[in-house]
Amino acid sequence: MSRPDDPVPILDALREDLDTGFAGLYDAYRVYVHTVALRATGSPADAEDLTAETFLRAYRSLISTRPPDLDTLQPRAWLLTIALNTLRNDRRTKARKPPPGPLDNAPDRCDPTQNPARAAEQNETARELAARLALLPERQREAVVLRHVLDLPIAEIAQVLGVPEGTAKSHVSRGLAALRVHHREAVNAAR
Incomplete structure (x- = not known):
């Protein structure tokens, strides 16, 4: 392969x-x-x-x-x-249909050798991340996923999105900044 x-x-x-x-x-x-x-x-x-x-x-x-x-x-x-x-x-x-929801219904991947508490924690983290990603504007979400989930270089992200490299960097940066804000808000709301 x-x-x-x-x-x-x-x-x-x-x-x-x-x-x-x-x-x-x-x-x-x-x-x-x-x-x-x-x-x-x-x-x-x-x-x-x-x-x-x-x-x-x-x-x-x-x-x-x-x-x-x-x-x-x-x-x-x-x-x-x-x-x-x-x-x-x-x-x-x-366009008239509601947007897709978070990954709440996604099947949990289960590794029988993994500690069940750790597996539950990882699944909860993945669901939280998916929910926060869903809050981002489309281009920022795409750029963040391409960069930080697939680990693509900025040049390739720019090519995929059909934008200049500087714009791709901006989408990633703004998306990450928005994710940080959403995380802080969630942490403060949990207090």
């Missing part, structure tokens, strides 16, 4: 045999796409749908009469851009 930080073998596989290469593309990047989808939608079911739609659109693009240039393609940024654009388009068409 190829490493996502080295796309050359994946791109070579796509050139050689599109279907086999696409399976490698999916294996290498599905976790990235799903993570962004989950944090962006707040719903495990919606995240699964968005992930599937992203890879379907990517495959359709690759088999189209004008496929992306594999010599310059950056697969991770390309797929995350497709995911976020798909989500934005879907939200525009469903």
